[in-house]
Amino acid sequence: MNGQELAGAVSRFGAMMLSCGGEINRVEDSAARICAAYGYNDVGVFAIPRTLIITVTENGVPVTRLENIKDKTVNLDRVARLNALSRFICRVRPDADCIARRLDNIEKSPVYGRYSVIAAYFLSAAAYAMFFGGGIREAFAAGMAGIAVRLMSRFSSKTDAGVFFENLLCAVVMSACAMLLAACGFAPRYDKTIIGALMTLVPGVTLTNGARDFIAGDFFAGTYTLIEALLTALGIAAGAAVTVGLLRGLAV
């Protein structure tokens, strides 16, 4: 495999890993390992959550690829598959076509259907509403609010408004749903409903990955990721605060 092909394959690999929620350190590490497996030791890799730059130097001539990651969907199964692929590449050293085929396969790997995900949001929100002390009615209301979050987040991720406003929108819809269900007397303890549905929005992935980036010594990516977590939390809080403040009169 020549430097051109290697840079292309590795940048595609890294971009896929970043877009499905792999940690920065994992991406940089596997990219460097793959290059080393093919005997290219003069390699530079730089990754931040939405950009990947890789330079492979072959006979003194550098080849650089830059990938921008537009949309990010957490898909941990895909991270695991890519991780296994990187081990495979390092062990077997296949040619560029084989890597491309395997990456195609991973891109086509199964994801849960739309309705399963909606049901999953319902389940998480309902279970957390009960976990935080709500009754069965609050659990059901939280589940409905969770479904609202899912429908809204699909829309808001298309708006490109940034994490703060995307989560704010979701939180507004979620709490409006909870307040309406409280207003019609179905689930009067709206705080439990909102907390349950809010748990589907909390930045668990970013918090965990940010902490792991920090421990790996990548403070830049860690800071970026933790700021994202902070903005998400602020967006949720602001959205819920505005809605609850406005609609509190309804639900007495």
Add this chain to the structure above:
Amino acid sequence: MEITGDMFISGGLTFAAAIGFGICFNIRGANLFAASFGAFICAFIEAVMTEEGFSEVFVCFIASTAVTVYSEILAKRLRCPVPMFLIVSIIPLVPGSYIYYAMMSCINGDLADFGKRSVYTFEIAGAIALGIFLVTFAIKLMKSFKKLPVKKNR
């Protein structure tokens, strides 16, 4: 110490919620259940230690440490990345209710309470992160010990 049914109920509820999160993050097959069981452990430890009267920040730290150990072991056994198990397991600790109550005292104009709860939220987030830090660091340490040149006795 007394183990009550409530502890299993809260564990079971977080298990169910974790299944939901796992589906959202596209964790498949046996990994989904393995990861969700981490959430069960997490909530169970949290419930037991809260019952024993430990402070919540400390409880979060211990639970997050335990769950990180669990995830690291699973990741090694099932040859999967650690976050696959860690993310789902740690969600019960994320201070969602504190964010909510902080925001409620903010719109009620109770600044003192808002400050207190916000600081508390950050304390808990810090405790979670510290738990992850500690375990990951310990594992790095063990790995680097293995790499040290060992004198062979002939």
